[in-house]
Amino acid sequence: MSxxxxxxxxxxxxxxxxxxxxxxxxxxxxxIKSEEYRAQLRKLKDEPPTPPAENKLPFDTVISANIxxxxxxxxxxxxxxxxxxxxxxxxxLLDHSDVLLQHLDYKQDAVDRARWLIKEIxxxxxxxxxxxxxxxxxxxxxxxxxRDGFPADFNNIYLSAGASSGVNTLMHIMCANDKSGILVxxxxxxxxxxxxxxxxxxxxxxxxxxxxxxxTDLETVRKSYEDAKKDxxxxxxxxxxxxxxxxxxxxxxxxIENIIKFAAENQLxxxxxxxxxxxxxxxxxxxxxxxxxxxxxxxxxTYDHVELASLHSISKGMVGECGHRGGYFELVGFDKxxxxxxxxxxxIMLCPxxxxxxxxxxxxxxPQEGDPSYELYYKEYKGIEDxxxxxxxxxxxxxxxxxxxxxxxxxxxxxxxxxxxxPEKAQQVAKEKGKNxxxxxxxxxxxxxxxxxxxxxxxxxxxxxxxxxxxFLAPGTEWVGRITKFHKEFMDQYR
Amino acid sequence: MSxxxxxxxxxxxxxxxxxxxxxxxxxxxxxIKSEEYRAQLRKLKDEPPTPPAENKLPFDTVISANIxxxxxxxxxxxxxxxxxxxxxxxxxLLDHSDVLLQHLDYKQDAVDRARWLIKEIxxxxxxxxxxxxxxxxxxxxxxxxxRDGFPADFNNIYLSAGASSGVNTLMHIMCANDKSGILVxxxxxxxxxxxxxxxxxxxxxxxxxxxxxxxTDLETVRKSYEDAKKDxxxxxxxxxxxxxxxxxxxxxxxxIENIIKFAAENQLxxxxxxxxxxxxxxxxxxxxxxxxxxxxxxxxxTYDHVELASLHSISKGMVGECGHRGGYFELVGFDKxxxxxxxxxxxIMLCPxxxxxxxxxxxxxxPQEGDPSYELYYKEYKGIEDxxxxxxxxxxxxxxxxxxxxxxxxxxxxxxxxxxxxPEKAQQVAKEKGKNxxxxxxxxxxxxxxxxxxxxxxxxxxxxxxxxxxxFLAPGTEWVGRITKFHKEFMDQYR
Numbered sequence: 002m003s004x005x006x007x008x009x010x011x012x013x014x015x016x017x018x019x020x021x022x023x024x025x026x027x028x029x030x031x032x033i034k035s036e037e038y039r040a041q042l043r044k045l046k047d048e049p050p051t052p053p054a055e056n057k058l059p060f061d062t063v064i065s066a067n068i069x070x071x072x073x074x075x076x077x078x079x080x081x082x083x084x085x086x087x088x089x090x091x092x093x094l095l096d097h098s099d100v101l102l103q104h105l106d107y108k109q110d111a112v113d114r115a116r117w118l119i120k121e122i123x124x125x126x127x128x129x130x131x132x133x134x135x136x137x138x139x140x141x142x143x144x145x146x147x148r149d150g151f152p153a154d155f156n157n158i159y160l161s162a163g164a165s166s167g168v169n170t171l172m173h174i175m176c177a178n179d180k181s182g183i184l185v186x187x188x189x190x191x192x193x194x195x196x197x198x199x200x201x202x203x204x205x206x207x208x209x210x211x212x213x214x215x216x217t218d219l220e221t222v223r224k225s226y227e228d229a230k231k232d233x234x235x236x237x238x239x240x241x242x243x244x245x246x247x248x249x250x251x252x253x254x255x256x257i258e259n260i261i262k263f264a265a266e267n268q269l270x271x272x273x274x275x276x277x278x279x280x281x282x283x284x285x286x287x288x289x290x291x292x293x294x295x296x297x298x299x300x301x302x303t304y305d306h307v308e309l310a311s312l313h314s315i316s317k318g319m320v321g322e323c324g325h326r327g328g329y330f331e332l333v334g335f336d337k338x339x340x341x342x343x344x345x346x347x348x349i350m351l352c353p354x355x356x357x358x359x360x361x362x363x364x365x366x367x368p369q370e371g372d373p374s375y376e377l378y379y380k381e382y383k384g385i386e387d388x389x390x391x392x393x394x395x396x397x398x399x400x401x402x403x404x405x406x407x408x409x410x411x412x413x414x415x416x417x418x419x420x421x422x423x424p425e426k427a428q429q430v431a432k433e434k435g436k437n438x439x440x441x442x443x444x445x446x447x448x449x450x451x452x453x454x455x456x457x458x459x460x461x462x463x464x465x466x467x468x469x470x471x472x473f474l475a476p477g478t479e480w481v482g483r484i485t486k487f488h489k490e491f492m493d494q495y496r
Numbered sequence: 497m498s499x500x501x502x503x504x505x506x507x508x509x510x511x512x513x514x515x516x517x518x519x520x521x522x523x524x525x526x527x528i529k530s531e532e533y534r535a536q537l538r539k540l541k542d543e544p545p546t547p548p549a550e551n552k553l554p555f556d557t558v559i560s561a562n563i564x565x566x567x568x569x570x571x572x573x574x575x576x577x578x579x580x581x582x583x584x585x586x587x588x589l590l591d592h593s594d595v596l597l598q599h600l601d602y603k604q605d606a607v608d609r610a611r612w613l614i615k616e617i618x619x620x621x622x623x624x625x626x627x628x629x630x631x632x633x634x635x636x637x638x639x640x641x642x643r644d645g646f647p648a649d650f651n652n653i654y655l656s657a658g659a660s661s662g663v664n665t666l667m668h669i670m671c672a673n674d675k676s677g678i679l680v681x682x683x684x685x686x687x688x689x690x691x692x693x694x695x696x697x698x699x700x701x702x703x704x705x706x707x708x709x710x711x712t713d714l715e716t717v718r719k720s721y722e723d724a725k726k727d728x729x730x731x732x733x734x735x736x737x738x739x740x741x742x743x744x745x746x747x748x749x750x751x752i753e754n755i756i757k758f759a760a761e762n763q764l765x766x767x768x769x770x771x772x773x774x775x776x777x778x779x780x781x782x783x784x785x786x787x788x789x790x791x792x793x794x795x796x797x798t799y800d801h802v803e804l805a806s807l808h809s810i811s812k813g814m815v816g817e818c819g820h821r822g823g824y825f826e827l828v829g830f831d832k833x834x835x836x837x838x839x840x841x842x843x844i845m846l847c848p849x850x851x852x853x854x855x856x857x858x859x860x861x862x863p864q865e866g867d868p869s870y871e872l873y874y875k876e877y878k879g880i881e882d883x884x885x886x887x888x889x890x891x892x893x894x895x896x897x898x899x900x901x902x903x904x905x906x907x908x909x910x911x912x913x914x915x916x917x918x919p920e921k922a923q924q925v926a927k928e929k930g931k932n933x934x935x936x937x938x939x940x941x942x943x944x945x946x947x948x949x950x951x952x953x954x955x956x957x958x959x960x961x962x963x964x965x966x967x968f969l970a971p972g973t974e975w976v977g978r979i980t981k982f983h984k985e986f987m988d989q990y991r
Contacts (some may be wrong), residue, residue, distance in 0.1 A: 106588065
């Protein structure tokens, strides 16, 4: 062993360069720092030092507004969902349904639903089929039929561990080599660019139009597509996030139609990230599937070849069951052999979490009027919905008043994405620290207030513009005041 | 739109060729066919046709012996685990602990554990940190310390969605380009080869030695390594599955030591798949971590640079909570910058399922002697353990009696992997059908008996040898009789 080398087999210079190139700011430096602050505050509380020490931080709580994680911010889970899940975890409870009903606030429909799911699934501790439990996929198909007014086939429904896992699957299939490209809106949720990096495929960015409330301009998309083709990119798909993340924009029907037509013309898969489909404040959500089916109906033969993947999740909406990792995607118009490869790819990871699958079923098939659990369900659902709107509005009103901040009215999703103007002097300091100006602003905000948001550079933004994304999930409005105060002081310091 | 193309954007010839190249027989053609049989039988039962039709299949039940999925095969979950999980799903129950204790068979330690987990986690519906809940990682570190007698640092513990997801992460980091290679035992669990295919990296196979009960022969490993180097492969790591899958072999300490020394000498990461660590019938499980720490202690300076990743899972052992998708890996000796990249990579998928994480905590920190839940826990655990041994032995005895079947004594894991001899005539028929001979045998077995096993070719086997893998999870012994009967008829037909 005298010649044993002492080097590490793996170091930063020899690991996968594509992983290294990936960026994912939602859980990046800022988020890590905020967790350190949280741990520090918690330690002070749980293990008070002797002699007693003061909290040296200028805040008492950390507010994680960097990520749509409602239940971390005290959003209560919906009772019906959790009652059913508790019964699935411990089915012996079903032998005591009298106790459940009389002493523990369960309702008969929760008991019935749990019985039905257990009959269909067996145990939630068993692997399901790789595409998910057939009965749950059938339930999803019925939901889509009802939502859109067009048939859906459960064979085309794939349950997944959150929408993220679905995106990962689809991009793995679509990206064939380093010339494969996908049209991605900018700003975007960075899952898309990060996954393209890991796959060593190309991101073909198309900028959303802030001046029209982050609209999707077809000419911009076309230009971006043509530029990509000129670069030798084999453009495979177009991603649309509707309602938007981070923008919150809710697409009008005409934009959806335009994108489908464009995809049809140029043989692109349409990848519709519709995880915020129930988070809409202005107008109504219209699914890509519905518009595609209407186009197909009204123009026989013209759009039959279009391939659409639509993604949904239990993490968003009024459900917010992020930790359960559930979601699904529906494939429309996909080639059978391609679907077989998708099946094989997901089977390597065996199956999505089974309670997450059950949560999908509960989300898309909640108690109906007349059901024993309906009243409470409706109250909880509406309470969350109203709360989101109230807080979105409070935050919007506060942003409107801030110097150099520009913001459109909240339309949907869980985010606001204001433009900020950062004084020259602050930009200089940021540069000296090797940071983007928006990143510097967000770091200062975190250090001063304990509020964690994500700089616009983490999502992409037009050169020369600066933004940050904040969720409007944190309860109360006290923290909005913290932002206002910080912003004023920041501007005073650097103006 | 007159020039609209009618072709599909995605077809079998233009999708990702590396996904296409991947093979994963555990859920392949045979498994799909078995699910179709299962659906057929179920439909006959649930929706009896008019006029009544007979079951045309020559069996009444499908036995999925293709995959280690205990709870699909009627293994009951461990009560303590599920009680705690039910409380995590519906924490309101904790307000009625008197009802739980008096009427619903919960014990105080289940209630206490749930309270503690909720205090640490908040809601199981919230995303956790990407590496998992810190308190659970600390608990895992304590388990490892106790198991090995050496310290473990929770910062090096990464919770994952089953061990599969951990393997996927580590391989993504290690494989830098199409010259990167990993030493993989053959036969192996096909997750490894499938992931290498997807990553377009190289599998450097080393054959296990069937004549020594599937032992790991260092000379064979060395030869394989040298061959790979000669081919220009940048060998990064060596995978060991202990106890073995599909072989069931349990490695002696000397083999573990040899592999670590070999890895140290040649700067290879040791990737120890130890998910069957509690499924050992002969001898005892010794972890790679323990042997590494002992080597480091006894040979100061010589092995400090060794990098080890050890994986564990809730899906195996006596836990069998596959559907909850939980696991962890521990990194030893990894470079800090590399760990930062691992963190970033997993953060793109946000976090592993939180109830799966909790299940990890319950597995590695079960009730102890004197705790109120201990007696039942022990009884259930022991019952499962004994059941596995009884069935392994029954199957082993049956295989020993079969013509042309060769099998070693069951040592561990959940599988038997007998050698089969297939008559020339049957090999001819297989060839005509475009199948491997072992695949043909397994298809015939499924069609005749409803029992689904996986042909040896799905795991890799020495050229000229034929095997299949069966779990010994299915209850009873009636199905063993079905195999015996089929085998005799198959041999009679083709001898």
